[in-house]
Amino acid sequence: MSAKSATSRARKTRKAAPAAKSKTGRLPEWNLADLYSGIEAPEIARDLQKMDADCAAFETEYKAKLAEGVARDDGGLWLAEAVRRYEAIDDLAGRLGSYAGLVHAGDSVDPVISKFYGDVSERLTAASLHLLFFALELNRIDDAVIERAMQTPELAYYRPWIEDLRKDKPYQLEDRVEQLFHEKSQSGYAAWNRLFDQTISGLRFKVGAKELAIEPTLSLLQDRAPEKRKAAGQALAKTFKDNERTFALITNTLAKDKEISDRWRGFRDVADSRHLNNRVEREVVDALVGSVRAAYPRLSHRYYTLKAGWFRKKKLAHWDRNAPLPFAAAGTIAWPEAQKMVLTAYRGFSAEMAAIAERFFTDRWIDAPVRPGKAPGAFSHPTTPSAHPYVLMNYQGKPRDVMTLAHELGHGVHQVLAAKNGALMAPTPLTLAETASVFGEMLTFKRLLSQTKNARQRQALLAGKVEDMINTVVRQIAFYSFERAIHTERKNGELTAERIGQIWLSVQGESLGPAIDIRPGYENFWMYIPHFIHSPFYVYAYAFGDCLVNSLYAVYENASEGFAERYLAMLAAGGTKHYSELLKPFGLDAKDPKFWDGGLSVIAGMIDELEEMG
Numbered sequence: 001m002s003a004k005s006a007t008s009r010a011r012k013t014r015k016a017a018p019a020a021k022s023k024t025g026r027l028p029e030w031n032l033a034d035l036y037s038g039i040e041a042p043e044i045a046r047d048l049q050k051m052d053a054d055c056a057a058f059e060t061e062y063k064a065k066l067a068e069g070v071a072r073d074d075g076g077l078w079l080a081e082a083v084r085r086y087e088a089i090d091d092l093a094g095r096l097g098s099y100a101g102l103v104h105a106g107d108s109v110d111p112v113i114s115k116f117y118g119d120v121s122e123r124l125t126a127a128s129l130h131l132l133f134f135a136l137e138l139n140r141i142d143d144a145v146i147e148r149a150m151q152t153p154e155l156a157y158y159r160p161w162i163e164d165l166r167k168d169k170p171y172q173l174e175d176r177v178e179q180l181f182h183e184k185s186q187s188g189y190a191a192w193n194r195l196f197d198q199t200i201s202g203l204r205f206k207v208g209a210k211e212l213a214i215e216p217t218l219s220l221l222q223d224r225a226p227e228k229r230k231a232a233g234q235a236l237a238k239t240f241k242d243n244e245r246t247f248a249l250i251t252n253t254l255a256k257d258k259e260i261s262d263r264w265r266g267f268r269d270v271a272d273s274r275h276l277n278n279r280v281e282r283e284v285v286d287a288l289v290g291s292v293r294a295a296y297p298r299l300s301h302r303y304y305t306l307k308a309g310w311f312r313k314k315k316l317a318h319w320d321r322n323a324p325l326p327f328a329a330a331g332t333i334a335w336p337e338a339q340k341m342v343l344t345a346y347r348g349f350s351a352e353m354a355a356i357a358e359r360f361f362t363d364r365w366i367d368a369p370v371r372p373g374k375a376p377g378a379f380s381h382p383t384t385p386s387a388h389p390y391v392l393m394n395y396q397g398k399p400r401d402v403m404t405l406a407h408e409l410g411h412g413v414h415q416v417l418a419a420k421n422g423a424l425m426a427p428t429p430l431t432l433a434e435t436a437s438v439f440g441e442m443l444t445f446k447r448l449l450s451q452t453k454n455a456r457q458r459q460a461l462l463a464g465k466v467e468d469m470i471n472t473v474v475r476q477i478a479f480y481s482f483e484r485a486i487h488t489e490r491k492n493g494e495l496t497a498e499r500i501g502q503i504w505l506s507v508q509g510e511s512l513g514p515a516i517d518i519r520p521g522y523e524n525f526w527m528y529i530p531h532f533i534h535s536p537f538y539v540y541a542y543a544f545g546d547c548l549v550n551s552l553y554a555v556y557e558n559a560s561e562g563f564a565e566r567y568l569a570m571l572a573a574g575g576t577k578h579y580s581e582l583l584k585p586f587g588l589d590a591k592d593p594k595f596w597d598g599g600l601s602v603i604a605g606m607i608d609e610l611e612e613m614g
Contacts, residue, residue: 433541
């Protein structure tokens with residue numbers, strides 16, 4: 001697809017989904033007109049101007065006046081009005097930023113779209129400089145004064161947001177330093193993030209006679225033909241090797257950028273800023289990581305030994321790690337079938353949940369096809385509460401793609417339910433952000449398993465689920481260990497691509513075990529993981545969510561009536577409650593040292609079952 005056609009596609013509202021078909025059937029492209037009709041829409045210029053004016057007016061109205069205003073007799077009402085205005089600005093900024101980000105994710109190599117994305121990002125950063133003072137001044141007000149103001153019902157509504165904000169207080173800097181950090185982000189980490197996105201989307205991998213983008217190349221690692229998996233693995237290794245200096249520079253720069261920020265703010269551990277952002281205690285994460293690493297031998301090591309045996313080998317090459325099992329059903333799962341699978345599973349749990357998920361299909365909130373320049377992977381973007389989420393995926397008809405659809409729709413349902421809390425309190429900390437997505441996967445898997453009568457196909461389905469859980473738990477904790485090592489070592493100087501590769505091989509070897517034969521070239525497979533770039537230390541949230549859902553699902557299977565209602569209420573709470581408070585109605589406590597072992601034992605139990613099947 002040419003840059004010109006990609007640009008025109010982004011500029012106008014499409015009236016119908018594209019007609020291109022394949023084995024997967026017709027795949028939907030999202031309709032972003034619910035945000036804006038196109039990148040040249042006059043409403044964008046209007047809203048950017050409104051954003052500038054609202055931010056400047058807010059600063060004039062409230063800067064250097066918060067302490068005095070809150071101390072007034074009607075201080076609670078006065079501050080509540082200020083927070084409401086702040087929230088309205090946040091919602092508008094979310095609409096503009098989300099639209100620019102989504103268009104860019106749809107085609108990150110088109111120069112016109114890239115310029116639009118960069119220009120909008122710069123405008124939003126410049127406008128938001130006027131708002132920086134608000135959180136800083138709010139946190140300088142005495143606790144007793146704020147508490148008194150929050151006795152006013154209008155301000156009490158925002159208590160969760162205010163209390164969360166005040167947890168950042170020890171790490172705040174002087175106003176001008178905060179302004180500098182904020183303003184420099186555009187030429188700092190945001191620019192390096194953008195470079196990563198454009199570079200990874202522009203890479204081409206020579207597989208046979210074809211030049212493929214990253215998504216179809218990665219997909220070949222799940223192909224039935226062993227020669228295709230090998231060719232894809234080698235193509236990935238070659239292109240990554242050719243680009244290792246660029247990715248090493250990006251990684252080194254972002255790690256240094258984070259170290260500077262952490263040092264100035266006073267964070268002691270490399271991951272402490274993430275833990276604070278997630279509102280989770282470091283010891284809880286450390287307990288999770290320790291439990292998972294201790295479980296490697298009874299989880300991944302044991303499973304990959306089993307899998308190698310099914311292929312009649314002692315070891316599997318690293319490019320065969322996600323190969324479809326020899327006895328798994330062949331064929332492509334068409335899009336309508338995938339849609340039916342997921343919605344039927346959701347409906348079996350809750351009609352409300354299915355109804356929300358169905359809107360993603362009927363209202364075109366999903367972008368499913370693989371396209372040149374499109375962002376790899378999958379996500380559900382919440383956009384902003386006055387709009388609705390959008391899901392991006394690269395659907396190619398594999399069973400894992402169906403689970404990805406179930407996963408992202410879980411996020412989407414969560415985001416729709418939480419939106420009622422408003423722009424400030426709808427976002428969910430990462431500790432619970434992966435709960436709805438993984439729960440959606442589990443519902444879909446259990447539904448499929450109950451409908452599968454053939455013993456071999458049940459075995460294949462069970463093995464597929466175990467692989468997904470290993471990728472969600474074991475692999476993500478290995479990623480976390482890798483990040484910790486990189487960020488810790490970076491404090492002593494730059495890391496060469498070779499050194500980064502050595503660290504990668506070390507954590508991968510530990511987690512995958514002796515049945516995976518790590519061949520030359522795999523040392524550079526760290527390069528394409530976007531979480532390392534966009535959200536340092538995000539990855540443990542996947543393991544947190546998977547183990548949590550395993551425990552949550554056990555409660556569901558043994559629960560009487562009312563579980564679905566309690567579950568949806570938990571999702572609808574968004575960011576208004578601490579994760580520990582949200583888990584109480586289910587009798588779960590993540591601070592209990594045995595909690596994580598319970599979640600991991602579910603995976604071990606499935607591997608036990610696979611061993612018994614032979």
